[in-house]
Amino acid sequence: MDLNLTSEEMQFRGELRSWLTANVPADWAERREDSLESRFEYLRAWQRKLYEGGWAGVSWPKQYGGRGANLMQQVIFWQEMALATAPPMANTLGLGLIGPTIIAFGTESQKTRYLAKILSAEEIWCQGFSEPNAGSDLASLQTEARLDGNFYVVNGQKTWNSYGWIADWCELVVRTDPNLPKHKGLTVLLVDMRSPGISVRPLRQITGESEFAEVSFRDVRVPVENVVGSVNQGWDVAIGTLMHERGTFGAGLQITFRRNMERLIELAGQLRRNGKSAAEDPLIRQKLAQCYAEIEVMRWNQMRAFSRISATGVPGPEGSIQKIFWSELNQRLQQVAQELLGPFGQLAGSSEHSVDKGTWAYGYLRSRGNTIEAGTSEIQRNIIGHFVLGLPRSY
Amino acid sequence: MQFGLNESQKILKENARQFFAGECPMTHVRQLAESKQPYDPSLWSKMAAQGYTGIIFPEKYDGLGLGTVELILLMEEAGRALLPGPFWSTVALAGAVIDAIASDAQKTRYLARICRGEARSTLALLEATASWDLADAKLVATNGRLTGEKLFVLDADVADFVVVATQSGVFLVEAQAPGLSITPMPALDLTRNFHAVQFHNTPAEKLGDEANLVHALDVATAALVAEMVGGMQRVLDLTVDYAKMRKQFGKPIGTFQAVQHQCADMYLETESSRSAAYYAAWALAHDAPDAATATSIAKMYASDACRAVGNHAIQVHGGNGFAWENDLHLYYRRAKASETMLGDATFHRERIARLVIDCVPSAAGSNDRSSR
Numbered sequence: 001m002d003l004n005l006t007s008e009e010m011q012f013r014g015e016l017r018s019w020l021t022a023n024v025p026a027d028w029a030e031r032r033e034d035s036l037e038s039r040f041e042y043l044r045a046w047q048r049k050l051y052e053g054g055w056a057g058v059s060w061p062k063q064y065g066g067r068g069a070n071l072m073q074q075v076i077f078w079q080e081m082a083l084a085t086a087p088p089m090a091n092t093l094g095l096g097l098i099g100p101t102i103i104a105f106g107t108e109s110q111k112t113r114y115l116a117k118i119l120s121a122e123e124i125w126c127q128g129f130s131e132p133n134a135g136s137d138l139a140s141l142q143t144e145a146r147l148d149g150n151f152y153v154v155n156g157q158k159t160w161n162s163y164g165w166i167a168d169w170c171e172l173v174v175r176t177d178p179n180l181p182k183h184k185g186l187t188v189l190l191v192d193m194r195s196p197g198i199s200v201r202p203l204r205q206i207t208g209e210s211e212f213a214e215v216s217f218r219d220v221r222v223p224v225e226n227v228v229g230s231v232n233q234g235w236d237v238a239i240g241t242l243m244h245e246r247g248t249f250g251a252g253l254q255i256t257f258r259r260n261m262e263r264l265i266e267l268a269g270q271l272r273r274n275g276k277s278a279a280e281d282p283l284i285r286q287k288l289a290q291c292y293a294e295i296e297v298m299r300w301n302q303m304r305a306f307s308r309i310s311a312t313g314v315p316g317p318e319g320s321i322q323k324i325f326w327s328e329l330n331q332r333l334q335q336v337a338q339e340l341l342g343p344f345g346q347l348a349g350s351s352e353h354s355v356d357k358g359t360w361a362y363g364y365l366r367s368r369g370n371t372i373e374a375g376t377s378e379i380q381r382n383i384i385g386h387f388v389l390g391l392p393r394s395y
Numbered sequence: 396m397q398f399g400l401n402e403s404q405k406i407l408k409e410n411a412r413q414f415f416a417g418e419c420p421m422t423h424v425r426q427l428a429e430s431k432q433p434y435d436p437s438l439w440s441k442m443a444a445q446g447y448t449g450i451i452f453p454e455k456y457d458g459l460g461l462g463t464v465e466l467i468l469l470m471e472e473a474g475r476a477l478l479p480g481p482f483w484s485t486v487a488l489a490g491a492v493i494d495a496i497a498s499d500a501q502k503t504r505y506l507a508r509i510c511r512g513e514a515r516s517t518l519a520l521l522e523a524t525a526s527w528d529l530a531d532a533k534l535v536a537t538n539g540r541l542t543g544e545k546l547f548v549l550d551a552d553v554a555d556f557v558v559v560a561t562q563s564g565v566f567l568v569e570a571q572a573p574g575l576s577i578t579p580m581p582a583l584d585l586t587r588n589f590h591a592v593q594f595h596n597t598p599a600e601k602l603g604d605e606a607n608l609v610h611a612l613d614v615a616t617a618a619l620v621a622e623m624v625g626g627m628q629r630v631l632d633l634t635v636d637y638a639k640m641r642k643q644f645g646k647p648i649g650t651f652q653a654v655q656h657q658c659a660d661m662y663l664e665t666e667s668s669r670s671a672a673y674y675a676a677w678a679l680a681h682d683a684p685d686a687a688t689a690t691s692i693a694k695m696y697a698s699d700a701c702r703a704v705g706n707h708a709i710q711v712h713g714g715n716g717f718a719w720e721n722d723l724h725l726y727y728r729r730a731k732a733s734e735t736m737l738g739d740a741t742f743h744r745e746r747i748a749r750l751v752i753d754c755v756p757s758a759a760g761s762n763d764r765s766s767r
Contacts, residue, residue: 001397001399001400001464001673001677003397003398003681009396279753282745285744285745285748285752286741286744286745286748288752289748289751289752290695292751293692293695293744294696296688297671297692300667300670300674301670303398304670304673307397307398311399325663378652378656381652381655382656384658384662384663385649388659389658391639391649391654391655391658392650393650394651394655
């Protein structure tokens, strides 16, 4: 056990840190009230800069334009991005999920066609997984693709597509054989979002903004060469994608939580409770200490999980607890922030009295999605029950 | 960075697991508990022969000279086996304190006996105020003699000498010393016993300054957390096995999500406690700047987790979990005793607040275990 960074890891961090210091734009936080489109163009330019600096797709193999970083370097990448308060990248799904899926399952011509433009943010990607009647039970999805010569003809409805409103391409899961058992008849297609028959409607969410979209497909023609992996083997491809969702990205999240925590401690020193500083109030202290502690435990859980993967190549059992841990922790943290801020916690950024431009009001609502997106807490607990503890399947 | 065990650590842990499985099976634990024997002297000799009683102490005192991480791994396995008796109080508590503050001559006299398995010991800290803050201690030391009462002293009845914390230093009292009386305090835990220890003008040898207790108490705390983790792991294993075997409505109850999700929560709490125990051990071993904070986080998290894990375990076991014959209650009892020992979650949250909100300097010099 050695929890210090190796000299190689230190060197990687040093190089990245100096690049970020020179290049991270300072005004992202001020763009909160800008239109979605203008915010998105800002992020696209930022990713382009990372790409030109050689920092887009750090985990991707060098032969596909990535940096070929090992797992610990990826962890350091996300930590340093968070420490530098760098904006997110425009093509989050392309870089984190879809690119790696194409690298793992795609043909050589697919790799040549798509990967470089994912890195440069020239083409933005979304995922077409969830449907109105297929959420946690993803394999029950109904969007169908019928073979017609050299094309699949797609009909159906997808929902909760992140970036669906701006995406150029979509990694779409469709049913190609309705007669097979539900996990067996699925196929993954790469679909041009400008194809005739696609219509996109922004999906307004609890926070009032539209991160997601609903996408409907009516007789959309997709060339057969756009199949990823084998026909009717799409479940394996889709699951491969979802596994990437539980990757090293969480290391950056931990830093963000920690920064939120530090800000709450600072705010506690400015607010008053029962005739004294809120930072001296016993109950507030208990709650802040609890959150602080859990954010540290999150870090230690991650360190163990990452060490296991980098030593053995496979995720250890502790990996499966990460999603539940961070999502439920963030909800508790946001509630503690509300309790600490009292009436100020509700204020929007447009109020001159708002605290931190309304991030706490926003964060309170946004955190409700954390235990739903990327696998609900219930699904995560099923995974632990069945795959880790070996309990019988409940369905 | 590598947060995994190295080969020798893995071997130590595996050997300890096999040792306790062979030498301290549950039938033996039960037999000791029900016959009210505080510990098994022959098991103690075997543990000493393994080097366990001297695991973290220097070789010049016949110890193994290993580090806090190795101690934590051993304690985890002891906790899994629910090892009864004075191992934690002798090695992780009294031994760690003697090692931290006593003179070379005193270590040769006392610590070496612990290492060789010839002596058992404990630390007397708490008084009637139930405060873990030494500033609240009233026991008086005058001219090398102690007068007063300490409560909740673990394993005092089998201690060859008792280490006593007072506001004017840390002392050592031999079991045969005049004016020393020891009275049992029967409590929940049937496998480790509390005692009231009274001192009436009892001769005592000063070991050192109380200011240096903090680090040793943190080592003891981390070791206790590791023991709790071992217990949680065993309780989780028992519960998962039961959920696979027990059938209702024609299928194993582990099929039902209401049961599965309780097991998943037990797993999350056990693994997270383990991460925290290991990190705290590493931080203590390397004098990391966050060692004190990490120790308190580990104890805070595990104190709440071990109670929750026990609650889930009994619930999943249904009526069987409530039965005396089932081993769960023995773990559940130990869990409650460990939860409060050296400060419960509330105590440690306040200590964390002092360290990270008030930014009180940690272990160096001051007794930051204060709850004020």
